[in-house]
Amino acid sequence: MKILGISGSPTKNGNNEKAINDFLEIFSKKKFEVEKIFLSQYKINPCLSCGVCDKQKKCFQQDEMTKLLPLLENADAIxxxxxxxxxxxxxxxxxxxxxxxxxxRNGFLLKNKIGGAIAIGHARNGGQEYTIQNIHTWMHIHGMIVVGDNNHFGGILKTPIKKDKEGLKSVKDLANKICETLKKFNPPLVP
Ligand SMILES: Cc1cc2nc3c(=O)[nH]c(=O)nc-3n(C[C@H](O)[C@H](O)[C@H](O)COP(=O)(O)O)c2cc1C
Structure with a gap:
């Protein structure tokens, strides 16, 4: 089973990339296949609402996003x-x-994938829960199955994350919850 971790930060080697690396390490140790997308490495244009993908599975803009869409399609959890x-x-x-x-628009291709969210802010209460809600909203609109950390909404961290023990625990708990959920849906496939 494939776990895809995505960092939405423009900062290379920053807190979000570290959080995704830590998260994926938990899955690598459990022998899952892992893949990552760090948006700091790509230039992705905004959607132009041109309507081309309403008629065919193709985007009018042939930028680096074309490389990333198959990674989303092939993941079991995002x-x-x-x-x-x-x-x-x-x-x-x-x-x-x-x-x-x-x-x-071309068959709800992310439907029923398991989804989880992590948000990082400089302040303890800087809007991380709203940020998680933005991410969960994207997942729900794709028909994904959204899980939290078995307590609240997912990973919530304050920078610098390496000092945020409680926040790091919420990331670990989110990883365990995703693992449990994958097991429930696909018992024979989960390592
Ligand atoms: C444009 C901008 C807006 C920000 N707004 C907030 C905010 O509303 N709340 C907060 O806690 N931190 C805020 N921050 C701090 C970032 O959340 C923080 O630097 C980031 O999570 C660090 O992650 P990174 O190292 O992966 O870039 C903001 C930073 C920038 C650049």
Missing amino acids: IVSSPTYFGGVSGQLKSFFDRTILLR
Whole structure:
């Protein structure tokens, strides 16, 4: 089974990329296949609402997003981490989200994948829960199965994350919850 981790931060080697690396390490240790998308490595244009993907599974804009759509389609679980920017997801992540409409319009290709969210802010209460809600909303609109950390909404962290023990625990708990959910749906396939 494949776990895809996505960092929505423009910062290379920043807190969000570390959170995704830590998260995926838990799954690698359990012998799952892992894959990641760090948006700091890509230039993704915003959706232009041109309507081309209403008629065919193709985007009018042939930018780096074309490489990323198959990774989403092939994942069994998708975990998204975003920096909290003015109480919501980063602009980079919002553009990425909007460009996935092609997958929804051509057969709900993310339907029933398991989804989880992580939000990171500089302040303890800087809007991480709203940011998680943005991510969960994207997942629900794709028909995904959204899970939290078995306590609240998912991974909630304050920078610098390596000092945020409670936040790191919420990321670990989210990983365990996703693992349990995958097991429940696909017992023979889960390592
Ligand atoms: C444009 C901008 C807006 C921000 N808004 C918030 C905010 O509303 N709440 C908050 O706690 N932190 C805010 N921050 C801090 C970022 O959330 C924080 O630097 C980020 O999560 C660090 O992750 P990174 O190292 O992966 O970039 C903001 C930072 C920027 C650049």
